[in-house]
Amino acid sequence: MTDPNFNEPGKRFFYSFVPGDDFYEALMEAHRELTDEESLALNARLILVLANHIGDLSVLREALVVASGYGRPGSDIVPAK
8 A cells, every 4th residue: 555655646755754764774674794695685585575465466566666766867756855
């Protein structure tokens, strides 16, 4: 469900999401002291676990579009401030 992260239908406005900050901290802790290869494997497993948990292909496709376009020149995706 992407509704909490979108302000208007058809437009992407990401706002500060405090639990996301907590998750980021936990994610960084999970990666602490891992090799690059172990870190990549952890990310791959986590992506699959979360995708299975979400279980909605349209939401997963939307997430792929957002992740693929974020930070690219010409992208209309705006990060939180």
